[in-house]
Amino acid sequence: MGGCNYSTNNFLVLFNMVYNFYCSKTVVHLGMAALGSVWLTACSSLLKDHDISQDSRSRVQKAVDSVRTALEKDLGNSVPSLNLYVQTPTQAIFTSSVPAGATPFTENTNFRFASNTKTFTSTALLKMHQDGWLDFKAKIADNIPGTNISYVPNTAEWDFPFKNEITIEQLMQHSAGVYDVDNDPVPGFNGLSYTAYVQNADPDHQFTTEEMVLQLAKNKLSYFAPTTDYHYSNTGYSILGYIIARVYSLKSGGIKTYENYLQDHIVGPGTKVPLALRFPVRADDTVLPAPRAEGVERTPDGKTIVFGNYNMSAQIAEGNGYGTPAALNTFIRKLMRGEHVLTPETVKLMQTDVNLKSGNQYALGCFFTPNLGFGHNGERCGTLSLAMYDPTTGVSVVAFITLVDNSNVTNDENSTFYKSFNAIYGAAYGGRAALGYPGRP
Known part of the structure; x- marks a missing residue:
């Protein structure tokens, strides 16, 4: 079993290329959608057992099939699967496109949804803010409300650049300048x-978060002073996961983890919207349970890696989540409608336009994409994914492909990685268009 690190930097470059393309066209749309959209209420319940016309299902299947087969032709190689869950105000459809003879996945297949985890982390922090447990506008060197204990330790090991100026909100927005030791080269590590x-x-x-932060402190690593630019940072979200665990431990009077809080307050059996989603934090918690989708990665040196069980302890709070497309769809749909643990007012905070000098439109753990709405995407262990909700139409989508092709990587649209990444957007837009909703802009 190989590592998940071959394509991460390529993902960030191409993610930002696609993301900035859409955002540059839709700054006004973001503000209007965040501040002026009317939440759809009629016909809004989950329609798992709704009578779906065979014609609708066939049209969505054909749209997803066409994207997968076009990608196969473009790559000159097989594409193991391309999958889409799409829900409108009147119907919910899951389709799985696979090569002839392969078994399609179902809406209850487990897959690693990677950086979509960041939306859960943001939800957890805003829920804590909503409950008065923390202030998301506070600096991370400030004290947790009602205590004399700071959000992060005031020790030499945590003395990384600009630490005393950085806020929780800036970490959520990727505007803090925290260097990413999960994606970018670190001195001394070849x-x-x-x-x-x-x-x-x-x-x-x-x-542990402490060992990753230590690299920032030892090497004085930083991208820029807070709020002066934008740079996606997994390490910034690792720090946020640490803060969630630290605050929850204080509140509960015992040692708690990031996953403990999510299970107890966001997605677990006793929460408002129970969902079978997991966020493993231990190195020995590696099993992706059956039924499962195993990602495939093609490397520049011609190797093919199939990912099964995997140690996700380096990705806590930034990319360690897994679950089913049905569960992830329920989460993003109900969250962005103000029907989950966050109030509609808090959801509007999450969707706030950042308006940095850099033109960054990354909000609090989510971003806006035309004709898809609010949500996130991700890449990890041979799987690319997308989870979005469009408040204008009431349509949510979860798309994932079990292929990350790095056989020919460039920093443009000719990259085999970019073509794999673009396919999840093609499936999402194609599925919407098949049901009569606006597709790719």
Whole structure:
């Protein structure tokens, strides 16, 4: 089993290329959607057992099939699967496109949804803010409300650049300038990121936020001063996961983890909207349960890696989530409608336009894409995914492909990685268009 680190930097470059393309066209749309959309209420319940016409299902299946087969032709190689869950105000449809002879996935197939986890992290922080447990506008060096304990330790190991100026909100927006030791090279690790180097040497290593932050402090690593620019940072979200665990531990009077809070307050059996989603934090919690979708990665040196069980302890709060397309769809749909744990007012905070000098439109753990709405995407272990809700039409989509093709990587649209990444958007837009909703702009 190989590592998940081959394509991460390519993902960030191409993610920003696609993301900035859409955002540059839709700054006004973002503000209007966040502040002026009327939440659809009629016919809004989950329609798992709704009578779906065979024609609708066939049209969605044909749209997803066409994207997968076109990608196969473009790559000159097979595409293991392309999958879409689409829900409108009147119907919910799941389709799985696979090569002839392969078994399609179902809406209850588990897959790693990677950086879609960041929306859960933001939801957790805003729920804590809503409950008065923290202030998301506070600096991370400030004290947790009602205590004399700071959000992060005031120790030499945590003395990284600009720490005393950074706020929780800036970390959520990727505007804090925190260097990403999960994606970018760190001095002393042979040109690799810290997490890639360590996990390659020891696949069972138990990662901690403290050891990753220590690299920032030791090497004085930073991208820029807070709010002066935008740079996507997994490490910034790792720090947010640490804050969630630290605040929850204080509130509960015992040691709690990031996943403990999510299970107890966001998605677990006792929560408002129980969902079978997991966010493993231990190095030995590696099993992706059946039925499961195993991602495939093609490397520049011609190798093919199939990912099964995997140590996700380096990705806590930024990319460690997994679950089913049905459950992820329910989460993003109900969250963005103000029907989950966040009030409609707090959801509007989450969707706020950032308006940085850099032109960044990344809000609080989510972003806006024309004709798809609010949500996130992700890449991890040979799987690319997307989860979005469009408040204008009431349509939600979850798309994922079990292929990350790095056989010919460039920083433009000719990249095999970009073509794999673009396919999840093609499926999402194609499925919407098949049901009579606006597709790709």
